[in-house]
Amino acid sequence: MMDLIQQAFFGILEPALIEEIEDVATVRFFNEGDIIIDFGQYIKVMPLLLEGAIKIIRQDEDEGELLLYYVEKGETCTMSIACCVGDKKSEIRAQAEMKTTVALVPNRYLDDWLAKYPSWRNFILASYSSRMDEMLGAIDNLAFMNMEERILNHLQDKVKLLDNRILTLTHQQIASELNTSRVVVSRILKSLENEEKILLLRNEIRVLI
């Protein structure tokens, strides 16, 4: 079971560090839809993704939601690092997008390893940098794209993530993730279908392009 850590981080983190992670981390499993971290929670562990993917969601007081980005195998949630260091509440919700395995490292190791392992330092910096890029992507998405583009983009992201052109999800779920209404999603999906970019079935969308 511990070689999941090997498998996910081999080549990213140095062997000595991987061994140390194996010693101190707890491995946890989540099913699709499980909430891993919620708003307002204090984070005392940092998650390393071994298998699957989790989505990071921002939420407004009155139920408004917006998907920010996905965390995949071999990555960590940068927000949780910020929370660990600053002893702050979580600003986001992390929810399993599929069956997911996570290694949880108690935050007291975070500092030690920064000094001790160059590969850890690189890993943390690289993950800040790539998260920043994804955030910019999310902002561009909001600011410069219309709903049709946003929806198609979102569907294609999911296809890539799940490695499957057939998506099992409802219009309502898409609406929540993009913070719009179901009716709007339905109409746009219908028009995408007419353009032969997707195929619609109940609880299922096939992405053709």
Add this chain to the structure above:
DNA sequence: ACATTAAGTGATT
């Protein structure tokens, strides 16, 4: 057969 949930649509703002 009935209730529930998902999706489609016209009209209005």
Add this chain to the structure above:
DNA sequence: AATCACTTAATGT
């Protein structure tokens, strides 16, 4: 693009 109100279709019990 959002909301309302309503219809239709699929699915679960």
